[in-house]
Amino acid sequence: MDPLEFRQKRKFIVKLGKMLHKYGTPAFRLEAYLTDVSTYFGLHASYISTPTTLTFVIWSDEHEDEYNHSARLLPGDLDMNALSRTDELASRLLAGDISLADADIELDVIDQLPSPYGKWLTGFAFSLSTGAFAMLMGASWPEILWSGLLGIVAYIWTLWAERSRRVTLMLEPVTAFVSGFLACAISRFFDPGINIPLIVLSSVIVFVPGLALTMGLAELSSRNMVSGTARVMDAMMQLFKLYFGAFLGIAAGFALFGQNQFIPASSLPYWATWLAVFLLCLALVVIFRTRAKHIIWALIAAFIAYGATVYASEHMQQGLGTFVGAFALGVYANLFTRVANQPATIVAMHGLIVLVPGSKTYIGLNSFVSGQDFVKADHIGQEVFIIFMSLVAGLIFANVVAPTKKAL
Incomplete structure (x- = not known):
């Protein structure tokens, strides 16, 4: 896998994981979801989620590229609007309807959305x-x-x-x-x-x-x-x-x-x-x-x-x-x-x-x-x-x- 492609994919996965954690996703669901996304990208990964931390370990097939990231986060609050839109965006990306670069930009937009009410x-x-x-x-x-x-x-x-x-x-x-x-x-x-x-x-x-x-x-x-x-x-x-x-x-x-x-x-x-x-x-x-x-x-x-x-x-x-x-x-x-x-x-x-x-x-x-x-x-x-x-x-x-x- 090209190093630039690996970098783009792991940056997206890290941002996606942090956003889902922010929206109050339980650990077992968050880890399983990120694993599915990693598999689709052709990456191997291991995740550890707790209410206050999130750890990513991502590597390619032959271990040419490896990445470790650990973040200290605040416990998330339920936000069904952002969760729904984030899932829709991930589905569009996995279906090939949007590029990885555009999906990364849209994640930032979703993260800044105020309450619709x-x-x-x-x-x-x-x-x-x-x-x-x-x-x-x-x-x-x-x-x-x-x-x-x-x-x-x-x-x-x-x-x-x-x-x-x-x-x-x-x-x-x-x-x-x-x-x-x-x-x-x-x-x-x-x-x-x-x-x-x-x-x-x-x-x-x-x-x-x-x-x-x-x-x-x-x-x-x-x-x-x-x-x-x-x-x-x-x-x-x-x-x-x-x-x-x-x-x-x-x-x-x-x-x-x-x-x-x-x-x-x-x-x-x-x-x-x-x-x-x-x-x-x-x-x-x-x-x-x-x-x-x-x-x-x-x-x-x-x-x-x-x-x-x-x-x-x-x-x-x-x-x-x-x-x-x-x-x-x-x-x-x-x-x-x-x-x-x-x-x-x-x-x-x-x-x-x-x-x-x-x-x-x-x-x-x-x-x-x-x-x-x-x-x-x-x-x-x-x-x-x-x-x-x-x-x-x-x-x-x-x-x-x-x-x-x-x-x-």
Whole structure:
């Protein structure tokens, strides 16, 4: 292979890998995808991906040319718009529809793309997601409203974190602290009797790392030990920071405004649960920057995951019901890759958000520390463990029954 050609190909692979890592691609999917691209280019390669590092080792057939590269990266955030466009670009390159030089230029363009929904709509999505989650947890209508308003506060802190390194480092605890303090003020001056811990949990649900925990366990199940362990531990530390911030904020609020006496409100009708799933997934479309042509696919994924879980839970234990939901979601996502020729991750993440027990992990932590439950939850620790295992097993079985067309 000509040295110039080798240099062009390895530069493209390195840039592609860094971009996919930036968009939150799990290690086992990222490594498999880059290996497929390397094989097409006629190169041999080995990759190691973790949440904070990415290592490339690339060589030609006869080892005339070899290249090693290791980069220190920040953990990626989900960006379905950029992920979809990057995959489309790679597909066009592999099909011979675009030159390697032009593809390299287009990667830079994709990397600079802003959110297709803008800041105002994203802020509304934060508010909608927090309110929808409160509805899903059985909160009263006033509690849903307060949760949505505090979701806007969380978004303001997120915008500030984009401009300040110091705020980025303390984003989760300070957001939870402010939410807890404001919830106590709301109870004191506007709406006595509200469920403060539930409102605080709802207002920071965007930061609760349930999805990261699931991805970490999935990486461990695929023998990506370093990446899986790092992701799980990072998610646990994020959870601890959120809980401590909320605990401190509520304590400060009670000290200043007085204790709150929770008065249970009447339960919401059954249809509100399905409305909550719809609104939550609609908000996630904006937060995840999902492309317009994939919105319907994403909404269907959420309803398939939740509907299969609810139906199975009526006939099986709840944890096993989650297995059925994850299995149905995995099959649907893998079929999506064959129909739309796009990564399964684009629709799978929307369904997983409905299934992952990140909120229950937070509730279990609260029960362990305070000895009190702010929602009815029996045997929460065992339930969370079973649900996590069921999620991972369901996705593994789905990949066996309906193998994915793409590595992503």
